[in-house]
Amino acid sequence: MTDQLNTTARRTTGESEAIGGSGAEAGAATLASDLSGIDATVGGPVVGTRPRSLWTDAWHDLRRDPLFWISAVLIVVFIVMALFPGVFTGKDPRACDLAAARHLPSPVHWFGTDIQGCDVYARTIYGARSSILVGILATMGTAIIGSAFGLVAGFRGGWLDALLSRTGDIFYAIPLLLGGIIILYTFPNQVGTPYIVVVLKVVAALAILGWPSIARLMRSSVLQVMPNDYIQAAKALGARPGRIILSHVLPNAMAPVMVVSAINLGSYIAIEATLSYLGIGLQEPAISWGVSISDASGLGYVRSAPHMLLFPSLFLSLAVLAFIFLGEAAQNAFDPKRH
Amino acid sequence: MSRKSTRLDLRPTDGKVLDVNDLHVEFRTRDGVAKAINGVTFSLSHSETLAILGESGSGKSVTAQAIMGILDTPPAYVTGGQVNYCGTDLLKMEEKDMRRVRGDHIAMIFQDALSSLNPVFPVGWQIAEMFRVHRGMNRSDAQAEAVKLMERVRIPAAKERAGNYPHQFSGGMRQRIMIAMAIALNPRVLIADEPTTALDVTVQAQIMTLLKELQEESGMGLILITHDLGVVADVADDIAVMYCGRFVEHCDVHRLYANPAHPYTVGLIDSIPRLDQKGEQLYAIGGLPPSLTNLPTGCSFNPRCRFATDKCRTPGAPPLIEVEDGRFAACYHTEEVLNRERV
Amino acid sequence: MLKYVIRRLLQMIPVIIGATFILFCLVFALPGDPTAGRCGERPCPPAYVAAFRAEYHLDQPLLAQYGIYMSKLLRGDLGVNFYGNTVISELAIRYPVTIRLALIAVLVEIFVGISAGVVAGVCKGRFVDYLILVSSLVVISIPIFVIGSLAQLVFGMKLGWFPVTAGDGSWGQLVLPGFVLGALSVAYVARLTRANLIDNQHADYVRTAKAKGLSSFRIVTIHTLRNSLIPVITFIGYDFGALMGGAIVTERIFNINGIGNFIFRSISQRDGVSVVGAVTCLVLVYLLANLLVDLLYGVLDPRISHD
Numbered sequence: 001m002t003d004q005l006n007t008t009a010r011r012t013t014g015e016s017e018a019i020g021g022s023g024a025e026a027g028a029a030t031l032a033s034d035l036s037g038i039d040a041t042v043g044g045p046v047v048g049t050r051p052r053s054l055w056t057d058a059w060h061d062l063r064r065d066p067l068f069w070i071s072a073v074l075i076v077v078f079i080v081m082a083l084f085p086g087v088f089t090g091k092d093p094r095a096c097d098l099a100a101a102r103h104l105p106s107p108v109h110w111f112g113t114d115i116q117g118c119d120v121y122a123r124t125i126y127g128a129r130s131s132i133l134v135g136i137l138a139t140m141g142t143a144i145i146g147s148a149f150g151l152v153a154g155f156r157g158g159w160l161d162a163l164l165s166r167t168g169d170i171f172y173a174i175p176l177l178l179g180g181i182i183i184l185y186t187f188p189n190q191v192g193t194p195y196i197v198v199v200l201k202v203v204a205a206l207a208i209l210g211w212p213s214i215a216r217l218m219r220s221s222v223l224q225v226m227p228n229d230y231i232q233a234a235k236a237l238g239a240r241p242g243r244i245i246l247s248h249v250l251p252n253a254m255a256p257v258m259v260v261s262a263i264n265l266g267s268y269i270a271i272e273a274t275l276s277y278l279g280i281g282l283q284e285p286a287i288s289w290g291v292s293i294s295d296a297s298g299l300g301y302v303r304s305a306p307h308m309l310l311f312p313s314l315f316l317s318l319a320v321l322a323f324i325f326l327g328e329a330a331q332n333a334f335d336p337k338r339h
Numbered sequence: 340m341s342r343k344s345t346r347l348d349l350r351p352t353d354g355k356v357l358d359v360n361d362l363h364v365e366f367r368t369r370d371g372v373a374k375a376i377n378g379v380t381f382s383l384s385h386s387e388t389l390a391i392l393g394e395s396g397s398g399k400s401v402t403a404q405a406i407m408g409i410l411d412t413p414p415a416y417v418t419g420g421q422v423n424y425c426g427t428d429l430l431k432m433e434e435k436d437m438r439r440v441r442g443d444h445i446a447m448i449f450q451d452a453l454s455s456l457n458p459v460f461p462v463g464w465q466i467a468e469m470f471r472v473h474r475g476m477n478r479s480d481a482q483a484e485a486v487k488l489m490e491r492v493r494i495p496a497a498k499e500r501a502g503n504y505p506h507q508f509s510g511g512m513r514q515r516i517m518i519a520m521a522i523a524l525n526p527r528v529l530i531a532d533e534p535t536t537a538l539d540v541t542v543q544a545q546i547m548t549l550l551k552e553l554q555e556e557s558g559m560g561l562i563l564i565t566h567d568l569g570v571v572a573d574v575a576d577d578i579a580v581m582y583c584g585r586f587v588e589h590c591d592v593h594r595l596y597a598n599p600a601h602p603y604t605v606g607l608i609d610s611i612p613r614l615d616q617k618g619e620q621l622y623a624i625g626g627l628p629p630s631l632t633n634l635p636t637g638c639s640f641n642p643r644c645r646f647a648t649d650k651c652r653t654p655g656a657p658p659l660i661e662v663e664d665g666r667f668a669a670c671y672h673t674e675e676v677l678n679r680e681r682v
Numbered sequence: 683m684l685k686y687v688i689r690r691l692l693q694m695i696p697v698i699i700g701a702t703f704i705l706f707c708l709v710f711a712l713p714g715d716p717t718a719g720r721c722g723e724r725p726c727p728p729a730y731v732a733a734f735r736a737e738y739h740l741d742q743p744l745l746a747q748y749g750i751y752m753s754k755l756l757r758g759d760l761g762v763n764f765y766g767n768t769v770i771s772e773l774a775i776r777y778p779v780t781i782r783l784a785l786i787a788v789l790v791e792i793f794v795g796i797s798a799g800v801v802a803g804v805c806k807g808r809f810v811d812y813l814i815l816v817s818s819l820v821v822i823s824i825p826i827f828v829i830g831s832l833a834q835l836v837f838g839m840k841l842g843w844f845p846v847t848a849g850d851g852s853w854g855q856l857v858l859p860g861f862v863l864g865a866l867s868v869a870y871v872a873r874l875t876r877a878n879l880i881d882n883q884h885a886d887y888v889r890t891a892k893a894k895g896l897s898s899f900r901i902v903t904i905h906t907l908r909n910s911l912i913p914v915i916t917f918i919g920y921d922f923g924a925l926m927g928g929a930i931v932t933e934r935i936f937n938i939n940g941i942g943n944f945i946f947r948s949i950s951q952r953d954g955v956s957v958v959g960a961v962t963c964l965v966l967v968y969l970l971a972n973l974l975v976d977l978l979y980g981v982l983d984p985r986i987s988h989d
Contacts (some may be wrong), residue, residue, distance in 0.1 A: 170700035175927020
């Protein structure tokens with residue numbers, strides 16, 4: 001995904017040559033030198049279009065994109081589910097009845113019951129919290145660390161850039177899943193470890209290993225923004241570096257980072273589930289989609305009680321999809337080729 | 340794959356090789372229907388050079404692409420008219436035959452040779468592809484022909500450079516390669532869509548001279564599409580001025596320059612910087628070209644025209660009529676324009 | 683060209699040193715006693731523990747241990763693990779299996795992913811396109827271990843088309859796991875191919891190709907595809923390294939005796955030497971794969987030069 005975005009960025013920079021009127025055609029050139037071909041003219045009335053910023057323009061496009069609305073609704077639902085699971089179910093996910101284990105879906109248990117006889121629907125609803133929390137916090141972590149390093153590297157350049165970039169290469173070279181396993185093994189949970197600490201450990205592991213891709217992206221965005229005249233002008237006017245970064249570089253370099261972050265959020269949710277499946281990360285008695293799916297994906301259970309696997313997987317997939325959709329919608333909206 | 344070794348048998352019946360009649364093209368987009376070409380009519384004879392002049396968006400490139408049958412559909416649709424090549428209407432031709440017309444009978448070169456050549460294949464290969472696809476030649480024969488062509492368009496060290504990629508050439512050399520590719524199969528019609536716009540002035544002249552020489556050798560009809568009056572003045576026989584998808588004036592070069600018959604042409608010629616009017620402000624046509632989705636009623640130029648009267652605002656565009664011998668203009672006030680007070 | 687390769691190889695050195703150092707710190711901070719369970723039910727006698735710790739330099743400070751490790755690594759010696767086997771010999775058994783697995787996955791990416799992307803791109807907006815787009819999204823959104831478990835159940839057990847597990851890691855046994863491992867990337871490759879193909883269909887050189895009178899089949903397969911595949915092949919190349927690291931889940935599901943399972947088991951047995959050695963090799967494979975891709979890029983796109 002990142003790669004695709006980079007390619008797009010690279011390609012669009014070369015395309016913006018205006019067709020300058022030459023020679024004797026000065027008259028016609030003053031008329032319409034910026035209308036490069038028929039498509040520009042059919043775009044609608046050319047007179048009196050209010051200049052719009054990248055962000056309002058993107059928002060204008062987003063509002064018309066059904067993909068954006070589908071993902072936004074799904075994400076809101078999942079966030080409400082994470083915050084107030086009680087809204088969706090009156091059942092206690094920990095009230096389990098071993099005598100009623102592995103029941104198929106019924107009016108009493110909409111999604112059936114699991115091995116312990118717990119209600120799968122309630123566990124799926126309550127499981128949203130861990131997955132969404134890990135996803136959001138890990139994304140914030142990578143975005144903050146990555147953006148900060150990328151900004152500094154791109155803005156300062158020189159030895160600091162080299163140092164930060166090589167450091168990023170080191171972390172980038174360690175496979176995410178393997179690195180996550182090793183980190184989580186190094187800092188294991190005890191029986192009494194509080195829930196939030198368990199979650200934060202997974203978040204930390206993902207953030208430590210995930211930041212370089214964001215840093216690279218931010219660095220290349222900054223390098224693209226920096227040569228622009230308004231930055232040079234701000235520098236010439238003696239603006240402090242901090243001010244230039246905050247008010248000029250960041251707003252213009254942030255779009256690609258946000259797009260990739262949205263897509264990453266989905267994959268962090270999936271990785272959290274994978275870590276649970278491998279027996280690390282969140283564990284019983286924590287309730288999460290990953291824990292439920294890994295409980296249910298034993299061969300015997302997949303055959304005898306497929307509903308145990310189906311429902312948490314479905315919710316997990318929907319959550320992952322929602323964030324990927326959001327990222328793609330944002331990517332389309334920010335794509336300069338659309339304007 | 341079409342490995343036809345012979346040329347599709349189409350021969351001119353009279354002097355005319357190309358006869359375009361009342362061509363209409365529209366673009367159907369989200370924001371409405373843009374009428375890009377609204378009844379273009381012209382013909383081209385053996386060895387003739389016709390320049391089509393107009394600003395961006397006037398429909399000159401669309402005309403060329405409609406003749407070649409390479410418009411992207413959707414959004415572009417040919418909604419009426421005929422494109423007769425040697426007596427056959429190309430618009431009614433089957434795609435598989437039309438493919439054999441393109442490149443072989445009618446060839447085209449484009450403005451930006453760098454992006455118009457495939458970046459990942461050597462230029463020799465790209466020229467040779469014409470012989471391999473249309474003539475069924477084998478690789479080495481086709482390559483030999485490609486080198487000959489590169490020599491013909493005067494690319495130095497052609498044999499060695501045939502293996503180079505487009506980005507390794509200068510702008511002028513790239514356009515020569517485009518030309519070599521276009522004339523490879525001796526087409527009867529060559530359409531050059533702004534062939535010199537991206538080039539330096541000195542190189543522009545070289546390319547125009549080359550095109551003229553090649554035309555004299557082969558007798559092909561040449562359609563030169565440009566927005567630059569200066570480029571075509573020495574080369575063209577006839578000039579057609581396009582505005583909002585219509586020909587507004589069509590006549591020989593000398594009369595057009597000496598005394599234009601359409602207010603738009605007047606504006607174009609007056610806006611040429613002249614050495615004898617140093618220090619004066621350059622003339623510019625007032626206003627902007629209208630949106631093609633919402634053309635003005637009547638003559639499309641009326642909102643910007645100083646000769647416009649109520650008649651120009653009545654529905655229906657003024658027809659292109661012969662105002663003098665061999666001279667056509669689409670204006671109700673031609674007399675007035677021809678006898679106007681000179682600046 | 684040679685200068686470029688040498689510069690890139692030199693740049694790898696700090697990355698490898700850094701990565702091994704991080705791993706080393708993590709692995710040697712692993713809690714638990716590596717001698718636990720070595721002496722039957724009882725704890726080992728202090729003398730044995732002392733000898734064990736001295737043998738593996740566990741009694742020295744971390745930096746000293748790292749120095750000893752790196753000096754051996756430079757001589758190509760990955761050390762001896764806590765079971766007395768050289769790590770090299772352990773890896774020699776398992777690396778070929780994982781490489782085979784990743785190769786199958788890459789082949790699946792190339793054949794299934796690219797063809798699906800081409801079909802979708804050519805039939806843009808039609809039913810096939812939507813079918814491919816939607817199925818790629820489904821694959822992307824389902825965690826790999828669910829896909830793996832389901833594939834094992836359906837194709838292995840119910841239909842019996844493939845072996846359920848892959849004990850000895852032969853090519854035939856790795857086909858189904860290879861598909862599972864490659865599934866996610868196949869979806870990305872298909873989408874990337876489609877997007878690039880569609881982008882390139884409006885390129886100026888495609889218009890030229892049409893004007894040359896080429897058939898649309900030739901335009902797509904020769905002119906457009908060649909340009910569209912450059913970023914796709916880059917993705918696949920970078921992915922090869924990532925696949926080797928991601929094989930851990932697939933290897934668990936199908937019980938494959940590959941590098942992922944080996945690392946996983948070594949971690950749980952606190953066998954630090956094995957973990958660092960195996961992961962360092964993965965990092966090396968990843969870096970070399972990237973270098974190879976960058977070199978290939980220069981071949982595929984004549985505009986890129988490595989001088």
